[in-house]
Amino acid sequence: MEWEWEWEWEWERTVGVVGPRTPESDADADAGADAGELLAVHSSYPFAHFPVPGAEVRVSGLTWVGVHPAHRRRGILRSIIERHFTDCVERGEPVSALFAAESAIYGRFGYGLAASDLKVTVPRGARLRPVTGTEDLTVRIEILDARRHTDLVADAHRRAGTFSGGLNRPGWATRETVALRERHVSDPAALREGRGARRIAIVERDGEACAYATFQRTVEWADGGPRKTVHTREVIALDPAAAHRLWSVLLDLDLTSEVAASTLPTDDVITHLLVNPLSARPRRSDNVWVRLIDVPAALSGRRYVADLDVVLDVTDDLLPRNAGSWRIRAESLGEVEVERTTASPDLRMSVRDLGAAYLGGVTLAGLATAGLVTEHTHGAHPRGTAQHLGGIRLAARAGVQLGVLSQTPAEGGSSSQEPPSPSGGDGDFACSAGPRSGGTRE
Numbered sequence: 001m002e003w004e005w006e007w008e009w010e011w012e013r014t015v016g017v018v019g020p021r022t023p024e025s026d027a028d029a030d031a032g033a034d035a036g037e038l039l040a041v042h043s044s045y046p047f048a049h050f051p052v053p054g055a056e057v058r059v060s061g062l063t064w065v066g067v068h069p070a071h072r073r074r075g076i077l078r079s080i081i082e083r084h085f086t087d088c089v090e091r092g093e094p095v096s097a098l099f100a101a102e103s104a105i106y107g108r109f110g111y112g113l114a115a116s117d118l119k120v121t122v123p124r125g126a127r128l129r130p131v132t133g134t135e136d137l138t139v140r141i142e143i144l145d146a147r148r149h150t151d152l153v154a155d156a157h158r159r160a161g162t163f164s165g166g167l168n169r170p171g172w173a174t175r176e177t178v179a180l181r182e183r184h185v186s187d188p189a190a191l192r193e194g195r196g197a198r199r200i201a202i203v204e205r206d207g208e209a210c211a212y213a214t215f216q217r218t219v220e221w222a223d224g225g226p227r228k229t230v231h232t233r234e235v236i237a238l239d240p241a242a243a244h245r246l247w248s249v250l251l252d253l254d255l256t257s258e259v260a261a262s263t264l265p266t267d268d269v270i271t272h273l274l275v276n277p278l279s280a281r282p283r284r285s286d287n288v289w290v291r292l293i294d295v296p297a298a299l300s301g302r303r304y305v306a307d308l309d310v311v312l313d314v315t316d317d318l319l320p321r322n323a324g325s326w327r328i329r330a331e332s333l334g335e336v337e338v339e340r341t342t343a344s345p346d347l348r349m350s351v352r353d354l355g356a357a358y359l360g361g362v363t364l365a366g367l368a369t370a371g372l373v374t375e376h377t378h379g380a381h382p383r384g385t386a387q388h389l390g391g392i393r394l395a396a397r398a399g400v401q402l403g404v405l406s407q408t409p410a411e412g413g414s415s416s417q418e419p420p421s422p423s424g425g426d427g428d429f430a431c432s433a434g435p436r437s438g439g440t441r442e
């Protein structure tokens, strides 16, 4: 299917793989004299301020990966990944991240699953626990319009990634470029898949937006009347009352029977608000995959909950300069030093599993139970306060818990909590379908 893309693109970061000329490519009116057949393409989004625990790093969001079906399984993806890593190094982006169309693809290239997200299907009229302060809020519902809503959506989304006291939400990627901002308010007819035009519900307090949801509806006629499903793309709220008001509206739209919401954080407010949480049939899905391109830069680019002095032995077949032993010394939520060392390692792991733990939601302790992280300094750690499991607390917890942790003993509490799920919206760096057909994971 051919269609015009209706949003900006990071063209200067987009790379095509072109094969020999063919009659088909020669017939392409757009092709230059030297053009051959387009075999593959990839691109990336720049995130100069990607939130990681306690800090921000530069991240390259790999996207739009596609190989022409006639040329697949010949190593083109592998060459794309190698080119992408080279570009990351040249651009000074120590981390790459992506959403995977198929989750079995990217582990072999050193991407680790750093966060999951949640899908729910909430029946219309599902009861919510009460929240105070909803009375003063007003709601308007409009057709989503890029000219009117781009700034509102970008601003509210950015603010939703920051907690009181300035704590960040690791993985909550701020939409820094026009292309990223416009993606989330675009509504290409070709991608509607039989659904209606996209709408936006905006909750306001004193005329200022404090929550929004973008959504579409599908209609199915059944015995007893219409059964419309409300498909949300984003449900973002800045405070509990705003979240309650927004969900109340979504769950009470006329002619509908349920709200299907995806890419929610695993600790999303709806999981706490519902009187009957399981009525939403929660399902987990993979969300952000993280690849450390430059291990010392990435590890020194984030903060750690506890004081830390630990040696990691990292394996990395694709980027050998990451491989070997790295000593990390960090003050709790403070300065970090990472340097090469010949000291014997406390922990051994692949760069994939280090990437999985990088945002703080997947614990090294959890990976160790699966044999993916090996502990060499068992039990009490000789060089720091991260004694529990010999520094496995390295990854600590995600930003939302940092405030809590700073008031509680480092050894206390659960270390297996999920991080707040990244991005809160689909497609920030989704890997997409093939170059000719386009389309992103919804």
Ligand SMILES: CC(C)(COP(=O)(O)OP(=O)(O)OC[C@H]1O[C@@H](n2cnc3c(N)ncnc32)[C@H](O)[C@@H]1OP(=O)(O)O)[C@@H](O)C(=O)NCCC(=O)NCCS
Residues within 6 Å of the ligand: 065, 066, 067, 068, 071, 072, 073, 074, 075, 076, 077, 078, 079, 099, 100, 101, 102, 104, 105, 108, 430, 431, 432, 433, 434
């Ligand atoms: C997925 C896709 C990009 C793979 O490209 P490709 O050029 O065929 O991949 P390569 O030949 O370089 O394969 C590299 C490795 O990935 C593996 N691989 C490729 N596609 C895979 C898939 N869908 N699932 C699991 N593994 C896959 C290959 O087996 C190979 O493994 P190996 O190195 O262990 O031998 C291509 O088939 C495609 O464009 N598919 C449709 C769009 C899509 O799914 N894009 C991904 C968006 S996240």
